[in-house]
Amino acid sequence: MITGINEMRYCLFMILFFLHFFIYNSFCQTRFKDITAEAGINQVFKVYEGMFGGGACVIDFNKDGFEDLYITGGMNDDVLYKNNGNGTFTNVFEQSGMRGTKNYVTQGVAGADVNRDGFVDLFVTTITRRDKRLVIPRGINFLFLNNGDGTFRDATKEYGLDQLFSFSTGAGFGDFNADGWPDIYVGNYFNEYKGKLSVINDNTVVEANQIAKGYLLLNENGKKFRDVYSEYGLDYRGFGFGGVFTDFDNDGDQDLFVNHDFGYKRTPDMLLENRYPKKKFTDVSKETGMDLRINSMGTAVGDYNNDGLMDYYMTNIKFNYFMVNQGVGKPFVNKARELGMDFFAISWGANFADFDHDGDVDLFVANGDLNPNCVPMADFYFENLGNKFEDHARAVGLADYGIGRGSVVFDYDNDGDLDLLVVNQAPVLDYPVSSYTRLYRNDSTGGNWIKIALKGVQAESHGIGSKIEVEAGGKKMIREIDGGSSSHLSQNSVIAHFGLGKVPKINKITVYWTGGNKQTISNIPVNRLITITETPEKKSNRFFVYLLIGLCSAATCFILWKKVKMA
Amino acid sequence: MMQKKIWIKIFISCLIITWLNLSCRENKKLPDDFELATAWADMTNYITKTTPANSPTFASRCFGYIGLTMYESVVNGYPEYQSVAPQLNGLGSLPLPEKGTRYNWQLALNAGQAEILRSIYIQTSDKNKSKIDSLEQYFVSVFKIKIPDESIANRSILYGKKIARLIFEWSKTDGGHRAYLNNFDKKLFFADKPGCWKPPLYAQSFSHFPLHPHWGQNRTFLAVDSSIAAPEFIPFDTMPGSAYYNQFMQVYKKEKILTQEEKEAAIWWSDDPDVTFTPPGHSYYFATLAIRKTKPGLIKCAETYARLGMAVADAFRNCWKWKYQFFTERANTYVPQHIDQRWESFWPDPPFPAFPSGHAIQAAAAATVLTNLYGENFAFTDSAHVGRARDEIRNTDFKARHFNSFWQAAEETAMSRFYGGIHVPQDNARGLEKGKIIANNINQLHWEKISDNRYK
Secondary structure, eight states: OHHHHHHHHHHHHHHHHHHHHHHHHHHHSOOEEEOTTTTTOOOOBBOSSSSOOOOEEEEOTTOSSSOEEEEOOBTSOOEEEEEOSSSOEEEOOTTTTOGGGGGEEEEEEEEEOTTOSSSOEEEEEEEEESSSOOSSOOBOOEEEEEOSSSOEEEOTTTTTOTTOEEEEEEEEEEOTTOSSSOEEEEEEEEEEEOSOGGGOOHHHHHHHTSBBOOEEEEEETTTEEEEOTTTTTOOOOBEEEEEEEEOTTOSSSOEEEEEEETTTTSOOOEEEEEOTTSSOEEEOHHHHTOOOOSOOOEEEEEOTTOSSSOEEEEEOEESOEEEEOOOTTSOOEEOTTTTTOOOSEEEEEEEEEOTTOSSSOEEEEEEOOOTTSOOOOOOEEEEEOSSOEEEOHHHHTOOOOSEEEEEEEEOTTOSSSOEEEEEEEOOSSOOSSOOOOEEEEEOOOOOEEEEEEEEOSSSOTTOTTOEEEEEETTEEEEEEOOOBSBBTTBBOOSSEEEEEETOOEEEEEEEEOTTSOEEEEEEEESSEEEEEEOOOOOHHHHHHHHHHHHHHHHHHHHHHHHHHHHO | OHHHHHHHHHHHHHHHHHHHHHHHHHHHSOOOHHHHHHHHHHHHHHHHHHSTTOOHHHHHHHHHHHHHHHHHHHGGGOTTBOOOGGGSSSOOOOOOOOTTOOOOHHHHHHHHHHHHHHHHTTTSOHHHHHHHHHHHHHHHHHHHHTOSOHHHHHHHHHHHHHHHHHHHHHHTTSSOTTGGGGSBOTTOOOOOOTTBOOOOSSBSSSOSSOBOTTGGGSOOSSGGGGGOOOOOOOOOOOSTTSHHHHHHHHHHHHHHTOOHHHHHHHHHTTOOTTTSSHHHHHHHHHHHHHHHHHOOOHHHHHHHHHHHHHHHHHHHHHHHHHHHHHOBOOHHHHHHHHTOTTOOOSSOBOSSOOSSOHHHHHHHHHHHHHHHHHOSOOOEEEOTTTTOOOBTTTTBOOOOEEESSHHHHHHHHHHHHHHTTSOOHHHHHHHHHHHHHHHHHHHTSOOBTTOGGGGO
């Protein structure tokens, strides 16, 4: 009898123990807290006529060490959220000098130090005007130079961008000629409109809604942008959603992956290999298997299996594509299904980040219907389990049903883990849940980390497009500094973030600067933000090498000449 | 040595000059009537294909007016024929040629076709407009030589233009004038009921609004065509085994067992308005094939295009009326919801409701017209898309197709939409039925003065 009771007690204890363990475990998971309201974020993207738009750019515009946000509003005003450093933001858009965008329907945004004065400037794309209804919806794209005092000035005209009347979507910075001046690729959805608005006739109207060429804008010494699309051998048209600069083949220059909508009907996605130092991009979409014939909305760039090669997750309608890099010369393989990340949805933004500090990148995906049709669909949070991914969106508090578009990761509270902002659209029709832009604080409990900011001297001043490799705990992890047009119409923080698990020290950090400069530091302590400043390559060495070669050749010529003369 | 080279040069120059002379003379040979008519039909299809923002609806209407213009610009040169203008839905009588004067009907046709094309496709590119002009100029130059009196030529040209302008003026009031500017009504509110059309996810168009929702209110060429009864529709049902469910089950199953030949049919007939001359253009091309094979006189050429154009136009107009009356879903909506979430059709959805099939209705209308004019057993080879780059996504080539009758081609057109997974069987069957009725109405117009024997 007594034994019986004891046994029962034991059983009960075990049940409670396991139950406790189970509950504890489930609470232990990475939790995201929606802190939109308490952080003072009050934004929603308003569409012009269906579907298009909504991105954010992470930018520390006042260089106070707290990353700020620029978010496009479409038919609503854009916002510039200054990070107050105390967990809250203040919208300083009105006094920012960027009110010119109020006359336009904005779409995407990206930032880089265009004139190399140390302050990040902004590029904002638009599709049409807001203040008047145009027969042909076309806008211009804005370039705002950072004055360094918390304000910007409109430099669109000064930089030769005011006559590009386009229906532009995503814009991203990169430095494809590796001269340290950040260049831009702009995705256009409909044909550019050339000429004065007074000559619109039926022909111009119907021509305008055809597929468009992108802009490849070369930064000329920080003074001007020039469209070199055809000069670089490009002649493609498509329903462009932008393109992300990335080094897919680890050859040190920035290639370009272009997202195209309706790839199965018109131009598929394109992977353009940079043939630097030639002034040329070569279309390698076909042989690399990247000519995806999908409704390609955006791209997340990350190395999910820490093999040193960048992998690409493309958002789409219905099923997304996860193109895993198999190494140089081999085609990419879509592993979305195999890795458990192929749920039915309409996806836009996507971000790789090590949200849980376990040494591999997880993936957030922002979902939303083609507003005005409004079927709610939850966002995804794919946790990287090593050999597969699992959607834990509901468990971690990210299964929002808003009409998601662009999304960005950054560490807004400087606590070492990556937080998340998701731009949502206001529904055109009735919608059962609320849909507005949300900020999620990552309340990750454990795991070491490191954040690395780059300071380019020859390379772009925040290291855009450069790669960082961290060797720690037997792992090599890489990050590429995001220049924008990643996720959907957005740009993540330019500060690289690595989760390190229990690893107490980093053996080595290598920076592969755009332009070929390589730099290594070792024995770095964890849980801090470090800044690596580029050590410029010593040009003098090269000069002596050339001098030596020159002298040798001169000598040889002289000897030969003498011999000939003697004969 | 040098001398030899010079002689060779002189010899080659002579050859070139002779060849040029010959070819010029050959150019000035008068084209046959059927060559003139089909040259304009080719131009019409070229403009249809290369004008952006075109749609099967707008294109069908243009074929109607262009074909009618061809007929009306020459009919008075053929005493046994008569104008059909007074028999149409409000056009009334067109002016007769001046009595007691001579006309060149080829020049009238030429001028009329150029004029109507330029007017009705005002939105086409300058490059295309100059193509129309040069074809017109070319025929003027070859026919003028053979006409002793310049006033005959000028009178004929003026007459052809006048007919074209009057028909174009009439076209402005049908509801489809400049419809390319409003392909999608972004203010349209459509009901959300079970089985209703949903904007496609696997789509042909970026629009999430359906194409030309008000097209069904347009004027028909024949008054009688607007009063044809609506087709029967199998009611919505989600029960497995129900008639409605089975319609979609058939599409679903077919997609899994498509043969290469069926895939070829599916892409062949897609006639996407962004890259081709649209489905009614395909039918207009069939008229050209029939004419090139039989080489009839000018009036029969013109009658063929007029009948065919108006038949496909009224077919599309009625089809669109019913499409928006029933407002039914496609397999890409029903199948993922009720049968298999991962399913996707072989061909992407067009941006409008399903029932009845526009392909089927216009193909049946065209086949009924052409069979009436050229007989039931008319073998021909359709090479419309030969030479197009293969469809890489679907691993399918564009291969010429052979048919023994126009009706056989129409049936394949309809079936091809079933293979493509964008139409269920009832969309096609009802489309074919109604297309036949519409075309019979066109056939029964009084084309010849002592006409009635021909149609009995």
